[in-house]
Amino acid sequence: MGMRSPADSGNRGLRRGLFHLATALVLNACVLSTGVLGEEPPARVEVTLLPEVTVRGPQIRLGDLGVLRGDPTLAARAREVIVGQAPLPGRERVVELSYIHIRMRQSRLNPEHFDFLAPDRIVVRRAGRTVSPEEQIRAAEAAVRRVCNPRDGEKVIVEPLSTPLPLTVPEGELQLIADPGEGNAHAASVVAVRLRALVDGTLAATASVTVRVRRLSPVWVATRALSYGTLLAEGDARVEQRDVAGIAQPLAPNAEIVGLRVRRMLSAGSVLTASCVEATPDVHRGDTITVSLRAGAIRVRVPAKALEEGAAGGEIRVVNLTGGREYRVRVTGPGTAEAILGPGE
Numbered sequence: 001m002g003m004r005s006p007a008d009s010g011n012r013g014l015r016r017g018l019f020h021l022a023t024a025l026v027l028n029a030c031v032l033s034t035g036v037l038g039e040e041p042p043a044r045v046e047v048t049l050l051p052e053v054t055v056r057g058p059q060i061r062l063g064d065l066g067v068l069r070g071d072p073t074l075a076a077r078a079r080e081v082i083v084g085q086a087p088l089p090g091r092e093r094v095v096e097l098s099y100i101h102i103r104m105r106q107s108r109l110n111p112e113h114f115d116f117l118a119p120d121r122i123v124v125r126r127a128g129r130t131v132s133p134e135e136q137i138r139a140a141e142a143a144v145r146r147v148c149n150p151r152d153g154e155k156v157i158v159e160p161l162s163t164p165l166p167l168t169v170p171e172g173e174l175q176l177i178a179d180p181g182e183g184n185a186h187a188a189s190v191v192a193v194r195l196r197a198l199v200d201g202t203l204a205a206t207a208s209v210t211v212r213v214r215r216l217s218p219v220w221v222a223t224r225a226l227s228y229g230t231l232l233a234e235g236d237a238r239v240e241q242r243d244v245a246g247i248a249q250p251l252a253p254n255a256e257i258v259g260l261r262v263r264r265m266l267s268a269g270s271v272l273t274a275s276c277v278e279a280t281p282d283v284h285r286g287d288t289i290t291v292s293l294r295a296g297a298i299r300v301r302v303p304a305k306a307l308e309e310g311a312a313g314g315e316i317r318v319v320n321l322t323g324g325r326e327y328r329v330r331v332t333g334p335g336t337a338e339a340i341l342g343p344g345e
Contacts, residue, residue: 015213023205045070045078046191049097049118055086055126056171060095062104065122078114089128089204090168095122108242131176131197131205140209151252154217161190161210169197169204170233189213189245214243219250220257220272230262231280242271247276263323281309282334283316291318291329293339304329304337315340 049066062068083103087093090264098122101111141158148156157325180191193208221240230236251257251272260277270276281290283306293300304318310331312332318337319326329337 008062043071043074044113044115045075046115047078047118048217049100049116049122051119051121052125054125058086060084060086060124060299063133065095065100065124066118074109074113076107077107078104081109087124087126088168089126089170090130092125096121123344125159127171128168129171129173129174131169133164133166133175136164136195136209138212139176139195141178143193144180144191144211144213146214147180150215151217153253157214157216159212159214161212164195164207164209165239167197167205167207170199172200174199175201189243191224205326210316213245215245216241217244217250218242218253219244220253220255220265221267222272224268224269226262226266226270228264231259232257232277234258234264237272244271247271247273248327250306253278263302274296280310280312283331283337284309287335288321289318289337291339292332293341 023316040200046069047066048061049302050070051063055064060083060230061079062081062083065083068078081100083095083100084093096137098114099119102109104114132207134248136235140160144158145156150156176198177198178193179196180193180335190210193209193211196203197205197207218239219242220237222237223235226232226236242250244250251274257272257277259280261280263276263278267270285306285308287306288303289306291299293302303321306316306318307323307326308316310316312331312333315328316329316331316337318329320336328340330340331337
């Protein structure tokens with residue numbers, strides 16, 4: 001075996017050094033590519049978004065806009081990212097892809113861990129249903145009829161004075177509530193019915209429907225002009241079918257009108273009401289009447305002068321003819337009354 005020269009020994013050392021340097025560079029590259037030797041690469045999710053979508057709720061989530069595939073945990077988190085508020089039912093808005101990235105970062109998600117297959121702009125529409133003018137009018141009519149509560153022989157006619165605009169509300173269980181106002185439907189011929197549209201129990205929209213109410217009912221009507229103080233007789237009034245909407249307390253056909261006194265001027269054709277006629281007084285002011293006083297089993301009758309007029313059942317003031325004392329009595333009939341005694345009298 002020959003002796004190796006110093007040059008050969010130096011070459012072998014150089015080759016060994018180069019080998020170790022190459023190995024170190026390879027290991028360093030592995031560390032840089034994976035972070036730490038042996039660490040798993042970051043999870044990834046593929047996001048495919050549609051150019052146009054329809055949402056049902058009040059908020060837009062990333063999961064509403066398309067399909068997310070990949071790491072289950074990361075995909076589940078990303079689907080719940082709120083991108084923004086949904087438009088009004090039946091309307092639309094545009095969501096930019098760049099804004100989606102911002103919302104993801106605000107939710108502590110790095111968009112670089114997601115592979116997006118998406119347009120730059122996404123049109124988002126809000127699902128809704130339309131409450132037609134016909135539906136609104138039917139609800140208003142039903143509410144008015146319910147409040148009017150027609151009597152026997154009475155016919156209620158409800159006519160819309162205008163056509164309401166369609167209402168657009170979210171999808172869900174719709175409840176249309178109409179409120180004509182208890183007093184309005186009875187006392188007025190033109191009524192503004194308030195409408196509230198509830199979807200799944202939540203107020204979604206409001207509207208108003210104006211209607212004319214006609215209440216055709218048989219009532220007493222004057223056949224001629226009647227002056228103040230006239231005592232009604234046969235032929236002074238007859239029963240006719242009239243619109244009594246807006247008329248308070250019209251006299252029904254079963255009312256006894258003969259002998260009633262007219263309280264104000266009435267023209268021919270006027271509807272007789274409880275306020276325009278009254279019972280004929282049984283006692284007139286200035287009349288001398290007989291007043292009964294009862295004290296246990298004893299009954300005394302004394303004369304008195306009426307200071308007011310009144311019909312049976314009404315109270316008037318009288319003055320005693322002998323002592324001049326003034327007190328109240330209850331009229332019991334023509335020329336008679338009963339004393340109203342207070343405690344201890």
